[in-house]
Amino acid sequence: MAARKVSTENTGIGWIGTGVMGASMCMHLVKAGYRTTVYTRTRNKAEGLIEAGAAWAKSPKDAASKSDVLFTIVGFPHDVREVYFGDDGIFEGLRKGSILVDMTTTEPSLAEEIYAAAKKAGASAIDAPVSGGDIGAREGKLSIMAGGDRKTFDAVMPLFELMGKNIVYQGGAGSGQHTKMCNQIMAASLMVGMCETLLYAYKSGLDPETMLKSVGRGAAACWMLDNLAPRVLKRDFSPGFYVEHFIKDMGIALKESDRMNLVLPGLSLVRQLYVAARAQGHGRKGTQALMLALERMSGIQSEVKKI
Amino acid sequence: MAARKVSTENTGIGWIGTGVMGASMCMHLVKAGYRTTVYTRTRNKAEGLIEAGAAWAKSPKDAASKSDVLFTIVGFPHDVREVYFGDDGIFEGLRKGSILVDMTTTEPSLAEEIYAAAKKAGASAIDAPVSGGDIGAREGKLSIMAGGDRKTFDAVMPLFELMGKNIVYQGGAGSGQHTKMCNQIMAASLMVGMCETLLYAYKSGLDPETMLKSVGRGAAACWMLDNLAPRVLKRDFSPGFYVEHFIKDMGIALKESDRMNLVLPGLSLVRQLYVAARAQGHGRKGTQALMLALERMSGIQSEVKKI
Numbered sequence: 353m354a355a356r357k358v359s360t361e362n363t364g365i366g367w368i369g370t371g372v373m374g375a376s377m378c379m380h381l382v383k384a385g386y387r388t389t390v391y392t393r394t395r396n397k398a399e400g401l402i403e404a405g406a407a408w409a410k411s412p413k414d415a416a417s418k419s420d421v422l423f424t425i426v427g428f429p430h431d432v433r434e435v436y437f438g439d440d441g442i443f444e445g446l447r448k449g450s451i452l453v454d455m456t457t458t459e460p461s462l463a464e465e466i467y468a469a470a471k472k473a474g475a476s477a478i479d480a481p482v483s484g485g486d487i488g489a490r491e492g493k494l495s496i497m498a499g500g501d502r503k504t505f506d507a508v509m510p511l512f513e514l515m516g517k518n519i520v521y522q523g524g525a526g527s528g529q530h531t532k533m534c535n536q537i538m539a540a541s542l543m544v545g546m547c548e549t550l551l552y553a554y555k556s557g558l559d560p561e562t563m564l565k566s567v568g569r570g571a572a573a574c575w576m577l578d579n580l581a582p583r584v585l586k587r588d589f590s591p592g593f594y595v596e597h598f599i600k601d602m603g604i605a606l607k608e609s610d611r612m613n614l615v616l617p618g619l620s621l622v623r624q625l626y627v628a629a630r631a632q633g634h635g636r637k638g639t640q641a642l643m644l645a646l647e648r649m650s651g652i653q654s655e656v657k658k659i
Numbered sequence: 660m661a662a663r664k665v666s667t668e669n670t671g672i673g674w675i676g677t678g679v680m681g682a683s684m685c686m687h688l689v690k691a692g693y694r695t696t697v698y699t700r701t702r703n704k705a706e707g708l709i710e711a712g713a714a715w716a717k718s719p720k721d722a723a724s725k726s727d728v729l730f731t732i733v734g735f736p737h738d739v740r741e742v743y744f745g746d747d748g749i750f751e752g753l754r755k756g757s758i759l760v761d762m763t764t765t766e767p768s769l770a771e772e773i774y775a776a777a778k779k780a781g782a783s784a785i786d787a788p789v790s791g792g793d794i795g796a797r798e799g800k801l802s803i804m805a806g807g808d809r810k811t812f813d814a815v816m817p818l819f820e821l822m823g824k825n826i827v828y829q830g831g832a833g834s835g836q837h838t839k840m841c842n843q844i845m846a847a848s849l850m851v852g853m854c855e856t857l858l859y860a861y862k863s864g865l866d867p868e869t870m871l872k873s874v875g876r877g878a879a880a881c882w883m884l885d886n887l888a889p890r891v892l893k894r895d896f897s898p899g900f901y902v903e904h905f906i907k908d909m910g911i912a913l914k915e916s917d918r919m920n921l922v923l924p925g926l927s928l929v930r931q932l933y934v935a936a937r938a939q940g941h942g943r944k945g946t947q948a949l950m951l952a953l954e955r956m957s958g959i960q961s962e963v964k965k966i
């Protein structure tokens with residue numbers, strides 16, 4: 353299987369996890385004509401895909417038994433573990449020669465574990481977390497960072513190309529996850545920097561939008577100031593990416609860093625600030641809701657509209 | 660003076676402070692044909708400008724007495740205070756109707772003080788700190804963020820246009836400085852994010868350049884990853900902007916925040932990490948030398964070339 357490229361004629365696809373991201377990503381494969389079997393914990397979240405032609409699997413095991421390439425994108429590392437190694441899990445139904453692709457952001461060590469278990473079962477595995485949020489998923493413009501064997505990566509490339517634009521092979525098993533951790537470490541600092549910058553502008557009496565015309569075009573220029581800052585200024589805290597998922601990701605990065613004897617003081621602080629945001633009831637808001645926790649810390653009312 | 664625009668016929672320029680930034684910025688005015696008088700603490704730093712046609716002033720007072728528009732760009736707030744309010748300072752030689760433009764990054768309250776003193780003396784003042792570093796100064800591509808009276812800003816616009824590309828009027832006196840503080844708050848988070856991201860990539864065995872192909876193009880995309888990260892990977896810690904000046908700027912932002920009852924935990928941490936960098940002897944290196952302090956914290960040898 354890994355030797356030849358996938359095609360709509362020779363490849364049965366399995367898909368587990370049809371949340372905001374997963375449903376959009378899977379839909380690209382279904383629409384491209386791939387015979388697709390889906391499983392997800394809450395069946396009604398797969399209705400759109402089933403209407404579009406996907407078949408329903410009654411368990412991860414069932415999905416695995418019908419797939420040449422099986423994708424997973426679920427919530428937390430324990431969900432990944434359950435789906436792969438649990439009762440009626442993927443490894444109970446796995447076909448020889450098939451390819452497993454976990455697109456959940458999860459622990460690099462778990463990615464290595466899945467890789468080893470797949471190899472032992474005569475299959476292969478790729479870890480391929482993404483960034484780009486719900487919009488990137490819908491528009492097929494995700495950034496996909498992949499780890500595993502190069503030839504397996506090459507084999508599934510046509511499928512990745514249906515979902516993403518910036519698809520980079522990062523190295524052996526776990527490298528995709530490690531790269532995603534790098535992305536989240538950078539994003540964490542960007543978020544706190546953006547919120548503190550907007551708060552300072554507000555408190556010092558600047559017009560935040562005019563301030564951004566200066567700050568957003570020099571050495572501090574970044575995607576966040578261009579794309580998330582305007583949402584904060586509109587007091588739009590709807591989720592592109594959940595606070596609680598970001599806390600999970602930062603936790604993985606800190607756990608890995610601890611293991612590697614690496615001190616990341618910036619990341620450590622930002623995660624604590626996000627825990628504050630969650631503690632204040634913002635876990636299911638977008639990551640820009642860090643602003644609310646920082647406002648509260650300074651005794652500013654979040655009702656303040658002019659920021 | 661403020662009523663009409665400057666021109667090489669009707670406007671004598673004064674320039675105080677010819678460090679790496681100031682010398683390049685002043686040179687654009689001299690080359691445009693403005694009659695320019697310069698003063699700087701260490702005369703040999705003005706030699707290039709004098710060769711290009713600028714006259715030498717023996718003191719800030721002397722420079723002020725010969726100028727319709729007088730620029731200053733010196734080091735620390737106490738230098739600004741000395742140059743404006745000290746013996747033989749600007750306010751001793753100030754012409755009525757002249758315009759003072761302080762381009763040093765300094766305290767917003769000091770900018771307000773200069774503005775008030777200028778007004779009392781029948782002159783006007785603009786605070787106009789810049790970003791873009793030595794390269795921006797040399798190429799006339801600085802970002803200039805200005806505060807003061809709008810009509811004074813408009814009057815000196817032709818001079819700003821010789822030095823910068825992104826020139827934004829931010830509001831009343833001190834607004835330029837406050838905007839620069841916003842820039843430095845964002846930059847502080849970006850720096851720690853960039854260094855921690857590169858450190859994680861290194862320790863987890865990723866190829867940092869391949870990692871950047873994924874991380875540098877999504878939600879974490881920023882000028883810093885594009886421009887400073889490659890210098891860190893080459894172990895180039897030469898100064899575009901000094902660690903010790905960055906510490907000064909962050910100190911001003913924290914002092915202002917303290918006064919405004921604003922909590923900036925991210926900025927506070929980053930400044931401490933920069934103090935560590937300075938304590939370890941990196942004060943006159945570029946801001947990317949934060950990397951060296953973070954490496955040391957994790958017991959990584961800075962001799963490590965492959966990062």
